[in-house]
Amino acid sequence: MPEANGPLPPYAPPSASQRSLLRRRAASFGHAFRGVGMALRSELHLQLHAVATAVVLGAGFYFGLSLVEWALVSLAVASVWAAELFNTAIETLTNLASPGYHPLAGKAKDVAAAAVLLAALGALAVGGLVFGPKIWALLPR
Template identity: 40%
Template sequence: MKKKYSFFKNASYALAGVKRALNESAFRIEFVIGICFILFALFYPFSLFEKAFLIGVIILVFAAECFNTAIESVVDLATSKYHKLAKDAKDLGSAGVFFTILIAVLTWLSVLYKEFL
């Protein structure tokens, strides 16, 4: 028999994932900086579309870092020895985070440029 879907149980799993991500120093740094940017976006008189876009790219960085942490956890579970494929998996996860941060920076710069110049 298939288990019944429970929104609250699934939300608790997601919150456990956020709690786990906060154990990672990179995520903590990105989270603190990201929350500062989110607060700025909420309280500065940007348009609703700009607010959504600016906050969305920050949340995208959080998601990418969670995926990267998940990849690293699985790799660490699979092997404690050096392996080129394990290194590739970790490096590619980090590259994904780098690209989402780049997207966020370019998005914020373009909106701020339009706003202040």
Template identity: 50%
Template sequence: MPAKFRAALAGIVYCLRTQVNMAIHLAAMMAVIGAGWYFHVQPWEWAALTIAITMVLAAETFNTAVEVTVNLYTSKYHPLARIAKDVAAGAVLITALGAVAVAYIIFGPRLGF
């Protein structure tokens, strides 16, 4: 396995071991995949769900990278460090809300919403 691929996997494993929200996102992903199988979603719906899931997981890893980088730079409180962390967390929230919207569009009618 190439070294860069191993490094990327190590980053994902780091997120899984240290970020509670990553575990929550993975649990949500498994629930969505299970619901997709149960409701026999169409290929275009799988595509939308896959994109939404991928974006949330990627945003969470970028958020972790920002947090670790800021923590490396300073252990003291700094307003710009707080802004960097808050903006990165905001990106996760935006993608998660988008994923909820996609899930609502796809599963809502099947659940009577």
């Protein structure tokens, strides 16, 4: 290891195992983006969340949100997307494992849907707290 103020070591290209690791990491991102794309094409609720996300981003730029407000809105949006994607994955696996009706399969689907509902309600609360006062200020009195 070089000293704090000493010269930098010469550049060494990544080894074959490091390149392989990087390729696998890059491929995992590709798989994740493909999963989002598949879910967007097949899930109406996710398409609605995509429209809502676009509206929220537009409103955020219009109102000039602060860094903290952007952070809150971003976390709210990401939580809804994550919950919806988990719900889609759970529903897909449940349909694979139990093509016919089974009470436990129904319970799994209902609980996954409840997670999306809670995330959406939380995002609605954040949206109301962040955007509510800004919209209220625009209303004529």
